[in-house]
């Protein structure tokens with residue numbers, strides 16, 4: 001039974017996932033990285049050269065391939081992963097899903113401190129546009145995210161790792 005971290009870009013899925021995996025002594029997989037490896041292209045290149053539909057197809061395939069592992073894994077998914085194909089049901093069947101719920105204004109502040117060019121859906125947006133996009137996207141994605149087994153308000157990473165590892169192990 002794997003542990004799948006889900007939530008918006010900037011929610012801390014990768015950072016928290018790495019720490020959680022280290023605490024639980026489990027391997028960590030970043031789904032975006034696994035997709036890049038499989039495609040031999042970066043996420044921005046995939047969106048640019050192949051389009052989003054192709055990316056979503058590959059994302060679902062790679063989610064299933066990595067989940068085949070007999071070893072228990074901590075998997076950080078992409079922000080859109082739960083919302084396409086049967087991915088949310090698949091993850092709930094194959095493990096524990098943890099939704100890192102974060103308010104849009106917190107996401108904006110975190111994302112503005114990161115390199116947005118690596119995130120094709122956010123690239124080139126001003127702070128105001130980013131806030132509008134994230135607010136709208138959370139509303140659209142919430143019906144999927146809220147199907148998670150655990151819904152977690154992610155504020156402080158250290159505290160989150162401690163609470164989650166106690167919950168899960």
Ligand code: S3P
Pocket residue numbers: 007008009010013032043077078079080081118119120121
């Ligand atoms: C996406 C989020 C990204 C990545 C892709 C699409 C999304 O992952 O999978 O750019 O649809 O929100 P992060 O959530 O790790 O940024």
